[in-house]
Amino acid sequence: MARDSGSRRKDVTELAEILDGLYGTIEARKGADPKESYTAKLFSRGIDKIAQKTGEEAVETVIAAVGQGRDEVVAESADLLYHLLVLWAARGVAPADVAAELARRHGTSGLEEKKKRNE
């Protein structure tokens, strides 16, 4: 059964808090020992490797979406979100930057926006 908007808001707030905490942990791993931390290992390998891993996780998520169960979609989505946050941190993008961009788009139809882009 679909969750009501109050429950959905609570879920989204919880997700935002988790992502914010995870982003803080990721930032704190900059300069940490790559032998002690997977995040530090990714940072030490540079943006090309981080981008490659993020792409792989995106592909694994869509493969799960079309051919696997809900649990696999959830697990691959968590991997993807983690790697996306590492990519943001590597490029100096804060969650607030993406939130602002989504807020700016909110209420504008995707089709309308596409039309403006092609004008």
Ligand SMILES: N=c1c2ncn([C@@H]3O[C@H](COP(=O)(O)OP(=O)(O)OP(=O)(O)O)[C@@H](O)[C@H]3O)c2ncn1[C@@H]1O[C@H](COP(=O)(O)O)[C@@H](O)[C@H]1O
């Ligand atoms: N959420 C995650 C998370 N999700 C996925 N992963 C790692 O992402 C990797 C993906 O697996 P792959 O098999 O694709 O990659 P791999 O073979 O290990 O790596 P490559 O050799 O391909 O580079 C696994 O090692 C996972 O453990 C994560 N690693 C860390 N976190 C979070 O980051 C925090 C900090 O972790 P550390 O930096 O390791 O302390 C942890 O407390 C977690 O909260």
